[in-house]
Amino acid sequence: MSDKRRIIIDTDPGQDDAVAILLALASEELEVLGITAVAGNVPLTLTERNARIICDVAGRTDVPVFAGCHHPMTRKLVTAEEVHGKTGLDGMEIFEPKTPLQDMHGVDFILQSLAEHEPGSVTLCPLGPLTNLGEAIARDAATMQRAAEIVLMGGAYFEVGNVTPAAEFNIYVDPEAAAHVFSSGIKTTVMPLDVTHKILTTPERIAAFGALGNTCGAAIVGMTSFYERFDRHKYKQDGAPLHDPCVIAYLLEPGIFQGRFINVEIETRSTLTRGMTVADWWGVTNRLPNATFMGDADADRFFALLTRTISRLP
Numbered sequence: 340m341s342d343k344r345r346i347i348i349d350t351d352p353g354q355d356d357a358v359a360i361l362l363a364l365a366s367e368e369l370e371v372l373g374i375t376a377v378a379g380n381v382p383l384t385l386t387e388r389n390a391r392i393i394c395d396v397a398g399r400t401d402v403p404v405f406a407g408c409h410h411p412m413t414r415k416l417v418t419a420e421e422v423h424g425k426t427g428l429d430g431m432e433i434f435e436p437k438t439p440l441q442d443m444h445g446v447d448f449i450l451q452s453l454a455e456h457e458p459g460s461v462t463l464c465p466l467g468p469l470t471n472l473g474e475a476i477a478r479d480a481a482t483m484q485r486a487a488e489i490v491l492m493g494g495a496y497f498e499v500g501n502v503t504p505a506a507e508f509n510i511y512v513d514p515e516a517a518a519h520v521f522s523s524g525i526k527t528t529v530m531p532l533d534v535t536h537k538i539l540t541t542p543e544r545i546a547a548f549g550a551l552g553n554t555c556g557a558a559i560v561g562m563t564s565f566y567e568r569f570d571r572h573k574y575k576q577d578g579a580p581l582h583d584p585c586v587i588a589y590l591l592e593p594g595i596f597q598g599r600f601i602n603v604e605i606e607t608r609s610t611l612t613r614g615m616t617v618a619d620w621w622g623v624t625n626r627l628p629n630a631t632f633m634g635d636a637d638a639d640r641f642f643a644l645l646t647r648t649i650s651r652l653p
């Protein structure tokens with residue numbers, strides 16, 4: 340048996356999702372059982388293709404890629420082309436990938452993988468709206484309990500929101516699915532905006548990917564250069580947050596991040612604060628802790644890990 344940590348990446352690429360996928364595929368410590376696409380930054384037909392394009396670029400046409408849910412559990416899909424561009428991966432070359440799309444639905448793949456591996460041996464890594472995981476919990480909560488952990492990018496406490504004043508995009512798009520995840524009892528670790536807004540793609544850090552001289556480093560330069568224009572303008576900072584790779588970096592070097600085991604509830608009823616992650620950071624309620632919510636990160640250590648690991652790719 341391989342002693343690598345088995346993961347499933349659930350994703351809506353998205354340039355930052357793409358960097359997270361590359362980091363996972365490059366690492367020696369992780370075995371990517373499969374990638375499940377979900378509708379989010381752009382519609383599902385684009386996110387599943389983008390996931391396959393990234394596998395091609397990494398030289399990993401063997402990684403099984405599945406299409407999951409087309410739209411949130413109960414709501415209309417909200418997308419984010421203004422951030423990610425029309426294709427979702429603007430900034431890099433888009434082509435018809437060789438990596439095939441599997442016939443199985445992404446939710447079936449998640450449940451099947453958990454059923455066939457021993458309990459506690461598969462970690463789920465959602466990088467987009469939590470629709471596929473929410474559906475899987477709604478369909479078969481007992482099988483989902485076999486997951487070792489869910490490590491997700493989503494939510495915010497001190498940073499509050501990026502898509503509305505109250506909510507972060509991934510949770511906002513499908514708050515009902517997020518509520519399923521946070522009430523599931525499955526061990527959950529959260530990379531909110533509080534952390535990802537400290538992981539900024541400065542010009543020096545982007546240049547370091549270019550200096551690697553490999554195809555994947557060049558792809559990251561193209562994607563991050565396009566994607567950062569939106570947040571640079573919005574936040575008036577010297578770089579943009581690289582959200583989703585924080586999930587994979589946490590699996591590889593958890594010491595980069597610091598947080599608290601607290602109660603996190605999802606707002607599903609209000610229209611004003613839809614998708615807010617109500618995080619009891621200060622312990623002012625008697626609600627039981629259900630998630631490790633990160634609050635701080637060492638950005639230099641993160642970029643050292645990311646750059647070093649990406650250098651292993653073509």
Ligand code: BDR
Nearest residue numbers: 353355356466508509582
């Ligand atoms: C999250 O939303 C998406 O736009 C990014 O890919 C990331 O997963 C950040 O709010």
Ligand code: CA
Nearest residue numbers: 353356466467
């Ligand atoms: Ca994402």
